[in-house]
Amino acid sequence: MPVFPTAPAILTVSGVSKTYEGGFQALKSVDLEIARGEIFALLGPNGAGKTTLISIICGIVNLSTGQVTVDGHDIGRDYRAARSKIGLVPQELTTDAFESVWDTVSFSRGLFGKTKNPAHIEKVLRDLSLWEKRDNKIMTLSGGMKRRVLIAKALSHEPELLFLDEPTAGVDVALRREMWEVVRKLRDVGVTIILTTHYIEEAEMMADRIGVISRGELILVEDKTELMRKLGHKELILHLQEPLAAIPPGFSDYDLSLSAQGHSLTYSYDTNAERTGIASLMRRLAEEGIRFRDISTKQSTLEEIFVNLVEERA
Amino acid sequence: MNLTAVAAIYKFEMARTFRTLMQSIISPVISTSLYFVVFGAAIGSRIQEVDGISYGAFIVPGLIMLTLLQQSLTNAAFGIYFPKFTGTIYELLSAPISPIEIVLGYVGAAATKSIALGLIILATAALFVDLHIEHPVWMMLFLVLTAVTFAMFGFIIGIWADGFEKLQIVPLLIVTPLAFLGGSFYSIKMLPEFWQDVSLVNPVVYLISGFRWAFYGTSDVSIALSLGMTLVFLAAPLAAVTYIFKTGWRLKS
Structure with a gap:
């Protein structure tokens, strides 16, 4: 552009x-x-x-x-x-x-x-x-x-x-x-x-x-x-094979959130950071024996950025 | 001076006239003919001459003025009201044109149309009565000055009006009575003295009197006074229009 x-x-x-x-x-x-x-x-x-x-x-x-x-x-x-x-x-x-x-x-x-x-x-x-x-x-x-x-x-x-x-x-x-x-x-x-x-x-x-x-x-x-x-961030969504009751201890370094039924784990990361942390997260999950059947990523759209901005001011 | 814009507005307005040719031209001609049949032939034959002129011929200048006032007013009022109503006024306000140019376009077109109508009525009248025009140049001058003045009044009404009702109210409640009471169908000299004096506050008296003088050389008030008052009436809406555009009254928030 x-x-x-x-x-x-x-x-x-x-x-x-x-x-x-x-x-x-x-x-x-x-x-x-x-x-x-x-x-x-x-x-x-x-x-x-x-x-x-x-x-x-x-x-x-x-x-x-x-x-x-x-x-x-x-x-x-x-x-x-x-x-x-x-x-x-x-x-x-x-x-x-x-x-x-x-x-x-x-x-x-x-x-x-x-x-x-x-x-x-x-x-x-x-x-x-x-x-x-x-x-x-x-x-x-x-x-x-x-x-x-x-x-x-x-x-x-x-x-x-x-x-x-x-x-x-x-x-x-x-x-x-x-x-x-x-x-x-x-x-x-x-x-x-x-x-x-x-x-x-x-x-x-x-x-x-x-x-x-x-x-x-x-x-x-x-x-x-x-x-x-600046305002956009990306999310990595891991669809788990077995639902989790809670995020296992030892993952506090990662910005993780668990879906309601525990079927998916969402990792938010900054695309501009030197290291996204994806590789290490994957490794740790494998070590813990948490397996997943699918992964997807999602980038925040301008719409979300916009809504956040306007809501912040309201 | 953005003359191209003036020409564009003028052309646009004239095209509107031609689109509605039937109602623009035919209906005033028919109504004028009816006036002649009723007042000129039927009743007029029993009315004695006024100032040495047959009654049928006497009312010709008044009838032309009547149509001229109404048509100039409503045409210009509608011309500027309609863009306000539909919202297309945005284009006029955002174009590189001055208020004077906008007025020239709209008022010029409205006046042109009513002058043409006046002349058509004059030609129609010639079929019914024996006409002679003593001062044709003055006749045209009064015709043009009156058409422009009332088109300007109409323009102001169009800007002021915020509904179709208001657009109708001034021509209906003010201009028509003033025209009828201004001596369209009689010489104000026929009135009792008191009502003669009252009539002199009616601006239309001066217009009709001057116009009739151009035809027959007789008038209710002196020609100089008629002309002077006509120019005063021209100055009034001119001042109002200048104020409107300066402040954006009813046009811009």
């Missing part, structure tokens, strides 16, 4: 807070820097502030304090330059109803002040498998197709920074994989992508870096592989 620590930031968020009129504080002094060309996944439970943060950057919600710059342009003072670099795919399926696919995508390009470019629109529609549907009214399309239309609209003006707010919510597996493919292609041509998602699998597969937001605070920003290495 390429990481771009030295690339200039395309997005800088500094000290951004948002308190809604009713007094609800949706964001608490968020700082974030996004490097050009990376895929950044923003994770967080519902109501954590993901959409508020995106909405502020895109100009849909006013910030209470702080500053945001897009490619060096302040989103307030220099909103034209800042916004023209951004494409936004909103979470809700908010589309027109009576317009054709072609018209609505062309409209978006015009709105962003770009001159007509039918060739580009055609390419976008083809990439998203929408070309055959170009003359259809949007209201006749399925939910998944509408989602693609929203992506096409966001790409119509050739943005450098693309926000995907839960792009695969309510989308079937095949379409989800297709969308990941689209996202990868975009990254290959240099588009920076920020996505929010509930599917940790998605972040795990796609992202270069991951940010976790909880109750309006950005509690962690980390390179994905680093995050998984």
Whole structure:
């Protein structure tokens, strides 16, 4: 996975807070820097502030304090330059109803002040498998197709920074994989992508870096592989031939746990340690006459890491 | 100035008009024809001339104004309310466009449509009554100024409204009575003196009076006052729109 620590930031968020009129504080002094060309996944439970943060950057919600710059342009003072670099795919399926696919995508390009470019629109529609549907009214399309239309609209003006707010919510597996493919292609041509998602699998597969937001605070920003290495641990599960009543004495050096019926023994270890201890554990077990019929290993997923993180803070 | 965006919004709105051509064009034409049949032919033949003009011809400017006010208002209101209702407003708010450009697109399209309607009604009227227009340039000026002013009011209503009910309430409860009481079908000089004075608080009086002057050279109030008041009415929603976008009122939280 390429990481771009030295690339200039395309997005800088500094000290951004948002308190809604009713007094609800949706964001608490968020700082974030996004490097050009990376895929950044923003994770967080519902109501954590993901959409508020995106909405502020895109100009849909006013910030209470702080500053945001897009490619060096302040989103307030220099909103034209800042916004023209951004494409936004909103979470809700908010589309027109009576317009054709072609018209609505062309409209978006015009709105962003770009001159007509039918060739580009055609390419976008083809990439998203929408070309055959170009003359259809949007209201006749399925939910998944509408989602693609929203992506096409966001790409119509050739943005450098693309926000995907839960792009695969309510989308079937095949379409989800297709969308990941689209996202990868975009990254290959240099588009920076920020996505929010509930599917940790998605972040795990796609992202270069991951940010976790909880109750309006950005509690962690980390390179994905680093995050998984740091917080991830592996488990070796030994399925025993004879159930054990208790872990035999003399194994206290190992982080072992016995299943309820004593049928399996789970050994947790750190994959990064110099010695994992697996070989010696096996030897000791053999010496004790504990035999097993099968073994399996399990690595903690991003989902588990995420749940642990958010629960820790709660 | 992002003129491409203005053109995009304008085109989008005009396409909406053409999609609903029947209800946009045909229904005002039919209702105007009905007015002529009832007021012009049936009742009008028994009403004496007003300021030396046959009653049927006298009501033409008022009828055009009536439609112009309603159509400008509802078109612009609906144009901006609908994206709010469906959520597509996100795109407008996140696009590199200024408030002025958004207003130009929406108000321009709504005004264009109602001006076209006004002219269609004028042509329809010519089939029923003998028309002559003394000051065609002034007529167009009043037509355009009024259409733009009320489209702007409509735009504000569309932003203010948070339900279809509110969208209907202003045209129905305020604009229609003002238009009817503003001298669409009579000269306010026909009223008792007290009600003449009351009528002068009605902004529509100035619009209709000025418009009628452009047709027949007679008016309830002086033409300079009509024009002045029309410009004041234009400035009011302009100021309101500027405030709305500056603060994000009803648009941004």
